[in-house]
Amino acid sequence: MLSLEGITQRFGRVTALDGASLTVRAGTVRAVLGENGAGKTTLMRVAFGALQPTAGVIRLDGAPVILPSPAAALTRGVGMVHQHFTLVPAMTVAENVALGGHGRYDPSAASQRVRDVAQRAGLALDPQALVADLSVGAQQRCEIVKALARNVRLLILDEPTAVLAPSEAAELLRWVRNFADAGHAVVLITHKLRDALAVADELTVLRRGRTVLSIGASHATETLVSDAMLGRAASAHRQTAKPLDVNYAIDGVSARTTRPFVSNEVVLRLDQVHVVDMRGVTRLRNATLAVTRGEIVGIAGVEGAGQHELLRVLAGRMLATRGTVSTSAQVGFVPEDRHRDAMMLDASLSENLALRDAGSRRGLMPWDVMERTTSTLLAQYDVRATGASAMARTLSGGNQQKFVLARELDGAHDALVVENPSRGLDFHATDAVHRALRAARARGAAIVLYSSDIDELLLLADRALAMYDGSLIPAECERNAIGLAMLGSTLSQATK
Amino acid sequence: MSSERIPPRVRHWLSHVVTVVLLLVAALGLLSLLLVLTGHPVVPALSALVRGAFGSYYAITSATLVRMVPLALAGLAVAVAFRAGILNIGAEGQLLMGAAAATAVSGVMTGVPSLVAIPALLVVGSLAGGAWAAIAGALRLRFGVLEVISTIMLNFIALYVTGWLVRGPLQEPTRINPQSVSLPTALQLPVLLPGTRLHAGVLLTVIVAAVLWWWLRTTASGFRLRAVGANPLAAASAGRIAVPRTLFGAFALSGVLAGLAGATEYTGITYALYENFSPGYGYTAIAVALLARLHPLGVLATATLFGALQAGANAMQRDAGVPNVVVSVVEAMLILLVVAADRWREHTSQQRVPAESSA
Numbered sequence: 124m125l126s127l128e129g130i131t132q133r134f135g136r137v138t139a140l141d142g143a144s145l146t147v148r149a150g151t152v153r154a155v156l157g158e159n160g161a162g163k164t165t166l167m168r169v170a171f172g173a174l175q176p177t178a179g180v181i182r183l184d185g186a187p188v189i190l191p192s193p194a195a196a197l198t199r200g201v202g203m204v205h206q207h208f209t210l211v212p213a214m215t216v217a218e219n220v221a222l223g224g225h226g227r228y229d230p231s232a233a234s235q236r237v238r239d240v241a242q243r244a245g246l247a248l249d250p251q252a253l254v255a256d257l258s259v260g261a262q263q264r265c266e267i268v269k270a271l272a273r274n275v276r277l278l279i280l281d282e283p284t285a286v287l288a289p290s291e292a293a294e295l296l297r298w299v300r301n302f303a304d305a306g307h308a309v310v311l312i313t314h315k316l317r318d319a320l321a322v323a324d325e326l327t328v329l330r331r332g333r334t335v336l337s338i339g340a341s342h343a344t345e346t347l348v349s350d351a352m353l354g355r356a357a358s359a360h361r362q363t364a365k366p367l368d369v370n371y372a373i374d375g376v377s378a379r380t381t382r383p384f385v386s387n388e389v390v391l392r393l394d395q396v397h398v399v400d401m402r403g404v405t406r407l408r409n410a411t412l413a414v415t416r417g418e419i420v421g422i423a424g425v426e427g428a429g430q431h432e433l434l435r436v437l438a439g440r441m442l443a444t445r446g447t448v449s450t451s452a453q454v455g456f457v458p459e460d461r462h463r464d465a466m467m468l469d470a471s472l473s474e475n476l477a478l479r480d481a482g483s484r485r486g487l488m489p490w491d492v493m494e495r496t497t498s499t500l501l502a503q504y505d506v507r508a509t510g511a512s513a514m515a516r517t518l519s520g521g522n523q524q525k526f527v528l529a530r531e532l533d534g535a536h537d538a539l540v541v542e543n544p545s546r547g548l549d550f551h552a553t554d555a556v557h558r559a560l561r562a563a564r565a566r567g568a569a570i571v572l573y574s575s576d577i578d579e580l581l582l583l584a585d586r587a588l589a590m591y592d593g594s595l596i597p598a599e600c601e602r603n604a605i606g607l608a609m610l611g612s613t614l615s616q617a618t619k
Numbered sequence: 620m621s622s623e624r625i626p627p628r629v630r631h632w633l634s635h636v637v638t639v640v641l642l643l644v645a646a647l648g649l650l651s652l653l654l655v656l657t658g659h660p661v662v663p664a665l666s667a668l669v670r671g672a673f674g675s676y677y678a679i680t681s682a683t684l685v686r687m688v689p690l691a692l693a694g695l696a697v698a699v700a701f702r703a704g705i706l707n708i709g710a711e712g713q714l715l716m717g718a719a720a721a722t723a724v725s726g727v728m729t730g731v732p733s734l735v736a737i738p739a740l741l742v743v744g745s746l747a748g749g750a751w752a753a754i755a756g757a758l759r760l761r762f763g764v765l766e767v768i769s770t771i772m773l774n775f776i777a778l779y780v781t782g783w784l785v786r787g788p789l790q791e792p793t794r795i796n797p798q799s800v801s802l803p804t805a806l807q808l809p810v811l812l813p814g815t816r817l818h819a820g821v822l823l824t825v826i827v828a829a830v831l832w833w834w835l836r837t838t839a840s841g842f843r844l845r846a847v848g849a850n851p852l853a854a855a856s857a858g859r860i861a862v863p864r865t866l867f868g869a870f871a872l873s874g875v876l877a878g879l880a881g882a883t884e885y886t887g888i889t890y891a892l893y894e895n896f897s898p899g900y901g902y903t904a905i906a907v908a909l910l911a912r913l914h915p916l917g918v919l920a921t922a923t924l925f926g927a928l929q930a931g932a933n934a935m936q937r938d939a940g941v942p943n944v945v946v947s948v949v950e951a952m953l954i955l956l957v958v959a960a961d962r963w964r965e966h967t968s969q970q971r972v973p974a975e976s977s978a
Contacts, residue, residue, distance in 0.1 A: 440856050456856065464856045467849035474842070481846055482859035484839035512627065527857075 124149045124308045125201065125277055130169055130179035132162075132332075139165045140176070141332035145310075147277065147325075152299060152309040154319035154340075157329035158352055159426050159575040163312045164206070166329065167279045170310070171203040172196035194223070202270030203279040206286075206312075208262050210269075212255035219254055220269045240272045245298065260291040277308040284318055285427055296322045314425040316348055316610045328352055349606035353577045386416040390538045390569035391437055391454070396446030398432040406432040408593045410446070414569040416537065419560065421584025421600070422573040423609045428590040430542075430573045437571055438540040450538060455531030457524075459542040465527045468516040472508060473497045475515050476530050496533065504529040505555055521552025528559055538569045545579060557583060577605060635912060642956040643924070650949045654941065664939040668946075671934020672927035681816040682930035683923065685888060688820045689714070689897070691922035692880030693904030695831055696748075696873045698913040702835065703869035704848035709755060709770025710877040711901025712777030713748035717878025718885040719781055720747030722789055722799045722892040725806055733805050740806060741823075741882045748878015749871045751777065756870030760863050766870070774901070782894050789892060798893035808887040818887035825919065827876070832915035844869050877901060903929075906954045925950065 125147050132140035140162045147153040157163045168174045170181065172190030180187050183199055190196045193203070210219050217233040220240075237250035246264045254262060263283060270278055280299070284292035300322050303309050313319050319326055319340070326343050328336035328351040336351035391414040398407035407429045414420050414437075424430040435441035436448055438456035458464040466475055473493040497511035506525045508518050515523060524544065531539060541560065545553040560583060564570055574580050580587055580600075587600045589608035598608040625633070647665070654661045672683050693710040700707035721744035728736040755773060758764040782797070784790075791800040808818040835841040846854040847865045854860040880900065885892060907925055911917030932946035 439859075458856060463850075464852050466853055466857070467846060470845075470849050474846075477842060478846055478853065478858040480858075481839065481843055481854070482861065484842075486839060487837050488839055488842050490837070530857075 124184060125170060125310075126182040127166065127170055128180045128182065130166060130181075131177045132165055132169060132174060133177045139332055140169070140179075142179070143329060143332060143334045145170075145327050145334065145337075147308045147310055149276075149308050150303055150306050151324040152303045152311055152322055153325045153327060154323035155310060155312045155327050155329065156314070156316065156319055156348060156352060158577070161329040161352075162332040163329055164281055165332075167203065167281060167310060167312060170196070171201060171279060173203075197223075197270075197273045197275070200274060200276035201279070202273060202275030202277070204263065204266040204270060204281065204283060206281040208266055210254045210262060210265060212253070214254060215250065216248060216252050216254060216257070216265050216268075217250040219265060220250075220272050222269075223273075236272060237268060241268050244268065244271055245301065259286045260295075263287070263295070275307075277310070278302065279310045279312070281312045282314065282426075283311070284313065284315065292318070314427075316345055319343075319348075320345075330354055345607060345610065346603065349603070349610055353602055353606045386567065388416045388451075389413045390416055390451050391571065392447075392449045393433075393437065393443075394447045394449075396436055396443045396448060398429075398436060398441065399444045400432075405593055407436065407443075410436075410595045412437075412588070412595060414538070414571055416567045416569050417564055418585045419564050419570040419572055419583050421580035421587040422571060422590060423577060423580055423587060423598070423605045424573070424590030425609055426575075428609065429593040430590045433590065433595070434540050434542050434571065434573055453536060453538070455536035455539040457528055457531055457539070457541040457544055459546060461523055461527050466515050466523060469514060471512045471514060472501070472518075472526060473511045475526070476500070476533075479530055500526070500529040500533055504559060519552075521548045521555075524548055525552065525555055525559070528556060532559065532563050532568070536568065539563060540571045542573045543575055544572070545574075545576070553579075577602060580605065632914075632917075638960055639910065639921075639953075639957060642953060642960065645956060646949045646953045649952055650945060653945055653948060657941075657945075659939065659941050664935050664941045667935045667938040667941075668928075668931035670931075671938075672931035674934075677815060678930065678934075680812055682933070683927045684821055685816050685818070686926035686929050687919075687922045688818075688824050688887065689880045689884045689900040690903055690907050690925050691824045691828065691918055692883060693877050693901050694907035694911065694918040694922050695828055695915055696876035696880065697904045697908035698911065698915060698918055699831065699835075699844070699876065700869060700873035701908060701913050702848045703844045703866060703873075704851060705759075705866065705869055705873065706765075706767045707752065707755070707770055707870070707873050708767055708905065709752060709773050709901070710873075710880070710904045711897060711899065712770065712774035713751045713874045713877035714881035714884075714897055714901045715774075715777040715781050716751040717744035717748035717881030718889075718892055718896055719777075719784055719789070719881075720744050720878070721882040721885050722784075725802055726800075728806055729803070736806050737808060737886060740886055741879060744882025744885070745875040745879040748881060749875035752870045752874020752877070753867070756867045759870075760867055781892065781896060785893055791891075796893075799891045802886065802890040806886065807890060808883070816888065820883040820887040823883065827879070828915045828919050831876075835915065840868075877904075880904075903950070906950060909954060910957055 127143065127145045129142045129144060130140050131138070131142055143162060143166050145153065145155065145166060155163050155167070165174065169176045172193045172195050175191070181190060182188065188199065211222070217230065217237045220237050221228055221233045234250040237248065241248040244267070246268060248261065248264050248268055254265060257265065263286070267278070283295055287295060296318060299309050299311065311319065311323060320343065323340045326336065326338050326340055326348065327334055328348060330352060336348065393410050393412045396407060396410045397405060400406050410433055422430050422433065432441060436443050438454045439450060440456060462468060467478065473490065476497045477488060477493045494511040500506065501508055501511070504525050506518070506522045506529065508522060518526065528544065544556050544560070548556065560570060560572070572580065572583055581602060584600055587598050587605050589596045589598045589605055591609060591611040596608045598604045651661045651665065654664050671678055673679055693714055696710045696713065697707060721740040724743045725740060728739065751773060755766045755769040758769045759766050785797045785799055789799045791798060808820055811817045811819055811821065835845060843860050843865050846858055846860060847862050851862050855862045889896065903925055907918055907921045910921040928946050928950060932943035935941045935946070936943040
């Protein structure tokens with residue numbers, strides 16, 4: 124029904140998709156898997172007309188088409204349910220479904236239409252309910268009905284189970300199967316291999332904007348898919364049980380030779396920590412972890428597996444709902460979103476440095492000291508800026524990240540929590556950040572590193588743990604074991 | 620790069636001053652156009668405007684500078700709130716409550732020496748303004764009520780409370796006019812220059828602006844306020860700043876300054892509380908603060924400019940028969956032009972940054 128061929132999508136200098144391809148036939152479900160940032164959502168936004176590809180061909184029923192907008196995609200029967208819903212909370216379900224239509228709005232006709240569509244599709248939904256009052260599952264059904272009301276034949280679902288409780292997720296997947304069996308087509312973007320295997324006929328794995336695996340679900344194994352996702356050559360002939368591949372061996376050696384500082388002194392400790400979010404969902408369950416001086420503990424996990432909460436609890440930026448957190452030092456924290464959580468873009472670098480201890484400082488600000496320290500740090504960490512008085516906004520992303528890292532490492536920080544430290548950085552800046560982290564470890568800092576890039580973890584971490592569904596699972600510091608553990612595979616236990 | 624070059628911060632401010640002056644000229648050009656369109660002679664009207672603002676010793680001291688005081692104090696109130704990321708639109712109400720509180724306690728000040736009584740009136744007025752703003756602060760922090768809405772509503776409440784006070788508990792004893800009894804000379808702010816209306820509030824304003832500037836720049840608590848305004852998430856995460864407490868403090872401080880504006884106007888100029896006590900000083904203060912880019916010392920300059928425009932407007936109405944509201948149009952034009960110029964500059968500089976960093 125739909126085929127995407129050689130799709131390339133560039134945003135400025137960033138290539139999000141690099142000749143990716145995907146097909147889905149009528150009556151089937153195609154699962155799209157990949158790490159964060161692999162290009163899954165971007166590819167489907169191209170199919171939905173929300174993005175115009177730099178290169179490549181989109182075919183619907185064999186004929187090449189151009190989809191200038193989502194509206195054009197909808198008229199051709201392609202609908203998409205985004206991960207973050209696009210509903211108007213203050214409106215009723217019927218009104219939301221009617222949005223984007225033409226002509227007069229007739230409340231009773233709109234309600235009747237929603238009732239018809241929902242009933243035909245087998246989805247329970249009250250047309251008169253306010254969207255704001257609906258549960259997340261019902262909002263999702265509303266999104267699906269919205270697409271179906273436009274006579275969609277191909278439905279793209281972006282991470283549909285991520286927001287659902289397990290029973291709701293199972294119900295949704297059953298619905299997806301039935302919908303496809305009725306002759307429609309579904310593309311299911313997911314992090315969860317288990318969901319994919321449960322419902323899909325075919326699997327596509329994207330990695331760094333390329334299609335690295337396209338396979339029938341009956342031939343797919345957890346090992347094969349996780350290998351493809353994490354970048355081991357996706358060849359079925361490859362010995363999956365081979366302990367180390369060449370790259371890893373080199374990285375492993377370099378990681379170990381630069382670890383002179385071995386100590387048993389625990390700096391960061393979590394004991395049976397639980398975090399429950401505002402909606403009452405348990406984000407972190409029973410996390411127990413001890414990090415000693417001079418080690419880098421790597422955390423792996425797919426989006427929303429609980430690492431966000433784990434890191435913030437460790438860094439003292441979030442309170443645990445239950446359990447004990449003990450840290451023997453002030454903890455430095457390098458968050459993933461440095462613009463939002465770590466910097467004042469319209470302030471000078473000295474002021475950004477001063478931010479670090481701002482909460483507890485009394486009296487006057489020692490601006491001359493701040494300026495001198497900033498200048499020293501700029502030189503020490505090779506941050507390219509015109510000086511301590513440069514506005515943070517004028518620095519490139521890599522230099523901003525190096526500066527945040529420098530700030531957090533400076534000032535006798537024995538403990539550091541880092542989240543995706545090289546996100547958005549080029550090769551040189553990434554290398555500089557890695558060297559800074561290794562140097563801190565050599566000085567005896569206890570470091571917890573989360574990275575969505577498994578290569579970065581393997582490169583830096585002395586040991587690794589995977590997060591799956593809020594739980595910490597120890598994994599061997601090896602690609603396969605981490606990959607399987609973060610996908611929640613029971614195989615990871617077996618390999619130990 | 621040579622070291623003799625002007626430091627970037629100073630250059631930044633110089634360029635802003637130049638922008639404001641250029642835009643002021645543009646706004647006056649617009650005023651001329653408006654005068655032509657409404658059939659008023661341009662030259663006599665504009666000369667009346669200038670004479671009314673700067674034409675004489677009396678005009679400068681008793682018209683322009685006297686109007687600068689409440690505009691500057693309320694402008695500082697707005698500036699400090701905006702610096703903390705709080706959109707306090709309620710300086711008007713806080714100013715009124717400050718004046719009302721000062722009026723209320725002036726009754727019990729008979730016999731108290733001026734040196735004690737006058738500062739006491741100013742302190743009471745400030746505290747009342749602070750308390751009034753704290754209501755909006757509590758609503759925001761406790762219930763998430765947007766301060767833009769709550770402070771506007773509190774303005775109306777303050778306005779009607781004032782109206783009730785001057786017809787009720789604070790009305791002068793003859794019960795004829797809706798206003799309070801005239802403030803005894805002993806409780807009035809001393810006049811600085813004999814024969815003018817220039818009172819000691821001018822000095823107070825300059826001192827307050829300087830202290831505020833120093834405090835924001837050099838103290839840890841002032842830095843916390845700025846950090847919370849610059850990026851509350853980073854302030855909480857990277858700075859471990861108690862953001863709600865800082866915000867509440869900023870609400871209160873802003874209200875204190877606006878309350879001081881009201882108390883100063885009462886003890887320095889009006890000597891009485893009445894219904895239209897403030898000709899919208901608290902609203903004009905927003906323009907004053909924005910035009911000064913929220914800089915305390917800049918507020919002194921822009922408040923003087925607005926004071927001059929208003930003094931000139933009155934003279935223009937008196938001498939050339941031009942309704943003084945046309946100057947309000949000029950003030951509004953000026954603000955729009957400056958905001959547009961800022962946004963445009965931001966826009967162009969942001970487009971330049973990625974290109975520079977890739978080099």
